[in-house]
Amino acid sequence: MSETRSLPVQKQVALVAHDKKKDELVEWALENKEILKNHQLIATGSTGKLIEEKLGLPVEKLLSGPLGGDQQIGSLIAEGKLQFLVFFWDPLEAQAHDSDVKALQRLAVAWNILLASNRTTANFVLHSDFMEQVYEIETPDYSNY
């Protein structure tokens, strides 16, 4: 059984990118600044600093990903405080903090939140009703676990 939750119009959006994917994330965010500015942006440390500099929008910056930032984002997901994770992870390079990367991806799936790992998916979500309306999502019930 799952529970339905109504998400407010203004969404909490997390932006995270591995080093070689940061330019792509910044480019995507610049293209979509008009939409992103209507939402609350959260990011891991280095990604957040870049987005803030390049977009001039306020970003809540957590720790750097490898130093706990990925886990902080995961914790927001588990607490129901994040509704959309844009995570441009690098498919071509091993990460020293791979266990944190996996844990973050795992929690996004476990809590059924929107997760975009590439630009095409990020565009679909960002240009959808989800970003403009109160939206109902299913939150899994783990009370038997």
Ligand SMILES: O=C(CO)COP(=O)(O)O
């Ligand atoms: O490592 C990251 C995601 O796994 C991103 O962290 P930074 O934004 O601090 O580079």
